[in-house]
Amino acid sequence: xxxxxxxxxxxxxxxxxxxxxxxxxxxxxxxxxxxxxxxxxxxxxxxxxxxxxxxxxxxxxxxxxxxxxxxxxxxxxxxxxxxxxxxxxxxxxxxxxxxxxxxxxxxxxxxxxxxxxxxxxxxxxxxxxxxxxxxxxxxxxxxxxxxxxxxxxxxxxxxxxxxxxxxxxxxxxxxxxxxxxxxxxxxxxxxxxxxxxxxxxxxxxxxxxxxxxxxxxxxxxxxxxxxxxxxxxxxxxxxxxxxxxxxxxxxxxxxxxxxxxxxxxxxxxxxxxxxxxxxxxxxxxxxxxxxxxxx
Amino acid sequence: xxxxxxxxxxxxxxxxxxxxxxxxxxxxxxxxxxxxxxxxxxxxxxxxxxxxxxxxxxxxxxxxxxxxxxxxxxxxxxxxxxxxxxxxxxxxxxxxxxxxxxxxxxxxxxxxxxxxxxxxxxxxxxxxxxxxxxxxxxxxxxxxxxxxxxxxxxxxxxxxxxxxxxxxxxxxxxxxxxxxxxxxxxxxxxxxxxxxxxxxxxxxxxxxxxxxxxxxxxxxxxxxxxxxxxxxxxxxxxxxxxxxxxxxxxxxxxxxxxxxxxxxxxxxxxx
Numbered sequence: 001x002x003x004x005x006x007x008x009x010x011x012x013x014x015x016x017x018x019x020x021x022x023x024x025x026x027x028x029x030x031x032x033x034x035x036x037x038x039x040x041x042x043x044x045x046x047x048x049x050x051x052x053x054x055x056x057x058x059x060x061x062x063x064x065x066x067x068x069x070x071x072x073x074x075x076x077x078x079x080x081x082x083x084x085x086x087x088x089x090x091x092x093x094x095x096x097x098x099x100x101x102x103x104x105x106x107x108x109x110x111x112x113x114x115x116x117x118x119x120x121x122x123x124x125x126x127x128x129x130x131x132x133x134x135x136x137x138x139x140x141x142x143x144x145x146x147x148x149x150x151x152x153x154x155x156x157x158x159x160x161x162x163x164x165x166x167x168x169x170x171x172x173x174x175x176x177x178x179x180x181x182x183x184x185x186x187x188x189x190x191x192x193x194x195x196x197x198x199x200x201x202x203x204x205x206x207x208x209x210x211x212x213x214x215x216x217x218x219x220x221x222x223x224x225x226x227x228x229x230x231x232x233x234x235x236x237x238x239x240x241x242x243x244x245x246x247x248x249x250x251x252x253x254x255x256x257x258x259x260x261x262x263x264x265x266x267x268x269x270x271x272x273x274x275x276x277x278x279x280x281x282x283x284x285x286x287x288x289x290x291x292x293x294x295x
Numbered sequence: 296x297x298x299x300x301x302x303x304x305x306x307x308x309x310x311x312x313x314x315x316x317x318x319x320x321x322x323x324x325x326x327x328x329x330x331x332x333x334x335x336x337x338x339x340x341x342x343x344x345x346x347x348x349x350x351x352x353x354x355x356x357x358x359x360x361x362x363x364x365x366x367x368x369x370x371x372x373x374x375x376x377x378x379x380x381x382x383x384x385x386x387x388x389x390x391x392x393x394x395x396x397x398x399x400x401x402x403x404x405x406x407x408x409x410x411x412x413x414x415x416x417x418x419x420x421x422x423x424x425x426x427x428x429x430x431x432x433x434x435x436x437x438x439x440x441x442x443x444x445x446x447x448x449x450x451x452x453x454x455x456x457x458x459x460x461x462x463x464x465x466x467x468x469x470x471x472x473x474x475x476x477x478x479x480x481x482x483x484x485x486x487x488x489x490x491x492x493x494x495x496x497x498x499x500x501x502x503x504x505x506x507x508x509x510x511x512x513x514x515x516x517x518x519x520x521x522x523x524x525x526x527x528x529x530x531x532x533x534x535x536x537x538x539x540x541x542x543x544x545x546x547x548x549x550x551x552x553x554x555x556x557x558x559x560x561x562x563x564x565x566x
Contacts, residue, residue, distance in 0.1 A: 096346040098363070099370045100559065134348040150347070154366035178361060181321040188322075188357060195361045202350070229321075229365070 001167050001295040002032045003212065007046020008287045010174070010218050010232070010254035011072050018260035023289025025049065026072040027254065029171060029214065033164045037142035038062040041160060041171050046289065047076035059087040060126075063141050066094035067173025068157035069107050077108065078117045088126035093139065095148075095156045096132045105130035133158065149206050151175040153231035161207060167295040169212040170247075174254065176216075176230065177237045207245045211295055214287065215241060217252040220267060235267060239275055242282040250284040251293070308483060310334070311420045314373045321365050328356050328372050337375040338368060385434070386441035389448065389524060394433065396521030396561075402426030403560045404511035407550040408535070412503065424483075425490045425508045430523055431477060432470030432491075436462065448524050458525035459495050471495050497532040506534040514550075517543040520557060 007025030014024040026044025033039065040050065040062055054060045060082040067073055082088045094104030108130075109121045133139070135158075138147040144164035151159045153174045161170045178196040182189040207213065218232035233241075235252060242250040255264060264286050275281055285291070309327045313319040328334045335356060342353040342363055353359050360368050384391065405426035409419040436444040443465050450461040459469035475492035486504050493505040494512055501509070509532045515521065516528050531541050539546045547553050 098341045098344075098346060098367065099374060132346075134346055136348065136350065150349075150362060152364055154364060156363060156367060181325070181357075181360070181365070186322070192357050192361070195358050199361050231364075231366075 001034060001162075001164055001169065003169060003214075003293040003295070004030045004032075004050075005046070005251075005253070005287045005289055005291045006030060006050045007042075007044045007076070008253045008255055008289055008291075009044070009072070009257060010216070012257040013045045013075075014257040014259075018262075021261040021288060022255060022259075022264055022286065025289060026075060027067075028076060029253075031144075031162055031169065033142055033144045033162075035142045035144075035164075037144055039141055039144065039146065039162060040064045042067055042073040042173070043077035043080060044072050044074070045076040045079075048079045048081075049289075051079070051081040054082055058082075058085065059089070060085075061089040063091045063093065063139070063146075065146060065158075065160050066092065066104060066108075067151075067160065067171070068153060068155050069094065069097070069104075070153075070155060070174070073173070074108065074111060078112055078119070083124045083126050083128065084119070086125040089129075090126050091129045091131065093131050093133050093146075095158055096134070097156065103130065103132040105132075147206075149203060151203075152178055157231075159203075159207075161210070168210050169214065169295070170207045170210045171214040172216050172233070174216050174218075174231055176228075176232050177241070179228070204241075204245050207247070210245055210247045212249050212251065212293060213238075213242050213245065213247040213282070214251045214253055216254040218254045218256055235271055239271070239282075239284065242284070243280055246280075247282045249293070250282045251287045251291075252284065253287045255286075308424065310372045311424060314369050315420055319369075321360065324365070324369055324372070325356050325360060328368070334372055334375055338371055341371060385437035385444075387437040387444040387448070388441075389433070389437040389444065390522060391434075391437075393522035394430070394524065397515055397523040398427050398430055398521070399560055400515035400518065400520040400557050401429060401508065401511045403557045404514045404550065404553060405508050407553060407556060408507045408511055411550060412507070412538075414503075421484065421487055421504060422507055425487050425504055426511050428474065428478070428483075428487075429491055429494045429508050429512060430470060430474065432473030432475075433458075433524060435473050435477060436466070436470060440466070451524065452526055455526055457495070457527045457529065458523070469495075495529075497530060499533060501532065501534060503534070506532045510535040510539075510546075514543060514546060514553075518547065518553065520554075 006028040008022060009024055009026050013026050025046035027042040028044050028046030028050055029041040030050055031039040043064060083090060096103060097107055112121045133148050135148055135150050138145050144162055147161045148158040151157045151172055157173045159170060159172045161168060178199060180189060180192050182192050215238040216233045217235045217238045219227050219234045221234050221236045224234050238250060238252060268286050313324050338359055339353060342359045349362060353362055402423045405422040406419050409422040447461040447465050451458040459471060462469040471492055471494055475488050478488040478491045486502055489502055490505040490508045493501055494509045497509055513529055513531060
């Protein structure tokens with residue numbers, strides 16, 4: 001399995017001199033399986049770079065899994081060039097939207113409406129299929145299995161686990177660890193706490209022993225209190241998740257748009273001091289555009 | 296009969312209010328939902344639907360918040376809240392589905408008017424709720440006095456007079472007054488109550504909310520979306536005509552995307 005990061009930024013693309021090393025594109029990760037299948041996770045602006053790379057290997061057949069439909073995870077989709085080329089085959093997967101009652105196809109076609117984009121969905125020339133997924137559904141892509149789990153974000157967000165040839169990777173999409181909305185004295189505090197424990201246990205069981213964990217670490221622990229409820233994790237919460245799940249390697253992603261390269265370097269130094277290598281500690285890396293992981 | 300109506304809509308209003316505050320307290324939202332059986336039922340129905348196929352049954356609002364997240368529950372409550380207030384069946388032969396569609400169209404158009412008039416987003420919920428509830432008095436009449444209300448519907452249709460005139464002839468009161476009494480009982484804000492009362496008074500200066508709901512009512516009738524039981528298309532209220540003119544086609548064009556918005560809002564009345 002080869003995993004490549006094409007976009008590691010959250011919320012908004014962040015070009016400029018301050019982000020050249022880690023990159024300014026929003027979320028897009030590709031996973032090439034041992035039997036040559038191409039799986040793409042999210043369609044932030046990083047997908048544009050991926051599409052350039054794919055032009056040399058037409059026709060393209062790929063499976064695109066959308067964690068959720070917030071802008072930074074879909075804004076590159078209309079610029080995914082393989083969609084325009086006849087002979088390519090693209091399968092798009094994602095969650096149902098319970099608020100509007102819409103399928104992933106309905107939601108995504110909205111962004112190609114006339115007022116937003118010059119080409120309508122009907123005019124795309126590749127063979128495109130859509131599939132709305134439910135939780136814990138497994139899709140087989142060649143020898144790989146991709147399975148969904150609901151994470152915690154202000155919109156439904158699937159984490160995707162990809163398993164192939166005895167190796168596994170899990171991408172959280174956007175995720176904030178669950179927290180108790182009640183104070184310790186409140187009537188429902190204990191009940192809510194046990195609901196959280198049960199949901200957390202389900203997640204940890206789902207990703208137990210994962211080889212690679214790619215997780216949303218938008219905030220530092222210091223920044224988090226002001227951003228509680230926004231639907232994102234911290235570097236520390238990701239390390240905690242990786243440790244509890246027994247993950248082998250952890251990659252931090254969804255960097256804040258204002259985070260400069262030197263800020264991320266400084267965060268990494270602090271994390272290495274605070275979490276020295278040792279038993280039970282996964283190796284961790286702050287993901288950057290172009291980073292490749294071979295499994 | 297107003298006293299006998301269920302008291303759900305206060306929670307509806309509260310949900311709307313909480314949902315318009317980005318920093319709303321999650322506990323408070325859960326509490327409001329938990330006190331409204333219609334809301335709880337709808338939320339649990341969606342969370343336990345095959346779309347999620349969760350490994351276990353979700354049995355409480357808190358449980359739903361843990362699983363699908365606070366924001367999704369909030370939005371689900373908002374899209375469900377208003378419609379849960381309306382009884383779905385009556386013996387007056389009054390088509391409640393068509394009535395709900397008319398109410399929803401009026402609500403949506405009222406919100407578009409509000410946008411066009413530069414009303415702040417937070418306040419535009421009042422326009423939506425007011426549009427949705429403007430004919431609520433009819434649901435009360437149809438529910439409690441089905442035979443007489445059926446007669447009023449027939450008179451309006453056969454003589455081609457506005458329904459409220461036929462109601463006045465039979466009941467000596469009309470749905471706008473009943474709606475406003477109900478609004479008072481539900482402790483809705485005063486401007487909202489005034490709009491329920493005044494939505495058929497088309498002359499002179501009214502509160503903006505009243506004029507807008509009156510105008511939205513006419514526009515939705517002109518578009519023939521749903522059916523309020525009133526066969527007569529009336530004129531634009533003076534205050535709106537001054538700013539938007541009297542021509543319905545031009546007004547709809549200026550509001551922009553009316554039918555699309557109504558399509559989107561239909562999720563409110565899906566069972």
